[in-house]
Amino acid sequence: MLRQRIAGRKRYPLVLMLEPLFRCNLSCFGCGKIDYPDAILNKRLSVQECLDAVDECGAPMVAIPGGEPLIHREIGEIVKGIVARKKFVSLCTNALLLEKKLHLFEPSPYLFFSVHLDGIKEHHDKSVCLEGGYEKAIDAIRAAKAKGFTVNVNCTIFDGHPAEDIAKFLDLTTELGVGVSISPGYAYERAPDQQHFLNRRKTKELFRKVFALGKGNAETFTELMEATDWDVYGTGRYEKCANCMAHCGYEATAAEAMMQHPLEAFGIALRGVRTEGPMAREIDLSKQRPAQYVFDSQVQLRLSEIRANEALEKAAKEAAKGATKNAARTSASAA
Numbered sequence: 263m264l265r266q267r268i269a270g271r272k273r274y275p276l277v278l279m280l281e282p283l284f285r286c287n288l289s290c291f292g293c294g295k296i297d298y299p300d301a302i303l304n305k306r307l308s309v310q311e312c313l314d315a316v317d318e319c320g321a322p323m324v325a326i327p328g329g330e331p332l333i334h335r336e337i338g339e340i341v342k343g344i345v346a347r348k349k350f351v352s353l354c355t356n357a358l359l360l361e362k363k364l365h366l367f368e369p370s371p372y373l374f375f376s377v378h379l380d381g382i383k384e385h386h387d388k389s390v391c392l393e394g395g396y397e398k399a400i401d402a403i404r405a406a407k408a409k410g411f412t413v414n415v416n417c418t419i420f421d422g423h424p425a426e427d428i429a430k431f432l433d434l435t436t437e438l439g440v441g442v443s444i445s446p447g448y449a450y451e452r453a454p455d456q457q458h459f460l461n462r463r464k465t466k467e468l469f470r471k472v473f474a475l476g477k478g479n480a481e482t483f484t485e486l487m488e489a490t491d492w493d494v495y496g497t498g499r500y501e502k503c504a505n506c507m508a509h510c511g512y513e514a515t516a517a518e519a520m521m522q523h524p525l526e527a528f529g530i531a532l533r534g535v536r537t538e539g540p541m542a543r544e545i546d547l548s549k550q551r552p553a554q555y556v557f558d559s560q561v562q563l564r565l566s567e568i569r570a571n572e573a574l575e576k577a578a579k580e581a582a583k584g585a586t587k588n589a590a591r592t593s594a595s596a597a
């Protein structure tokens with residue numbers, strides 16, 4: 263980008279959208295990319311045509327959508343050739359063939375899979391018109407990550423997708439450890455379903471709701487108690503809780519246990535804590551979910567809010583000062 267700026271180029275490509283085919287093994291209700299006669303769907307770009315396009319265009323990033331690129335028999339060579347040119351490759355896929363075709367690729371800082379995942383199960387399966395499409399995508403994401411590939415998800419949102427479900431989906435992607443590209447569906451003129459595309463206003467309102475949900479801070483205590491998924495916290499459920507024995511958590515647990523087993527508690531009060539014999543059984547940690555390190559992002563989020571508010575306050579002060587000055591100047595010239 264710096265080079266383009268220095269060269270004074272106003273228009274230049276950052277990403278080349280390279281579509282080596284339009285054939286797909288799915289027919290999603292919002293897709294207008296596959297409604298072509300067979301003569302067109304059977305067409306394929308050759309490896310050389312793809313690499314020539316990459317060289318001619320010069321963009322530092324190449325996104326390979328389709329149709330379904332993994333249907334292309336030479337997709338491995340195409341990606342290899344682009345990576346060898348040190349271009350970043352976003353290989354878009356609906357994941358149905360991903361696990362089967364992983365052997366065609368090598369993990370590289372220049373390659374990431376962009377898996378089509380339009381939300382949590384009910385929304386994804388509906389969007390791709392395939393029962394079980396969600397599980398296939400999740401399994402493929404996990405398989406690719408396990409083999410050391412970088413994975414991103416590409417999510418298209420249609421009208422009627424509740425903000426709460428989008429927030430759940432974003433939390434899921436955090437747990438999966440994948441990046442997210444998310445946007446409202448593009449109103450393809452040849453998409454089978456023309457009723458569910460979001461307009462700009464609705465899109466803004468929807469994502470405001472989503473991000474409000476994501477602000478972490480519950481507005482009220484009731485919301486904190488009701489909106490928090492408590493079952494994903496605690497020793498044995500969350501890696502960060504594995505060794506925690508902090509009083510803020512455990513005192514309440516001890517008080518609760520005493521209420522449930524008052525006689526036992528009375529015994530301990532009389533005899534004191536047992537210091538011999540077998541310890542209490544350890545809590546099974548095998549099913550705990552991995553730790554999420556969100557501190558920095560929360561701090562940055564808070565800092566940006568603080569700075570934004572400070573800038574607003576400063577602007578308001580200056581505007582007020584300016585207004586006072588103008589008022590003084592006006593009354594002076596009137597005088």
Ligand code: SF4
Binds near residue numbers: 296
């Ligand atoms: S959206 Fe993607 S996966 Fe779905 S039909 Fe279109 S090209 Fe295929």
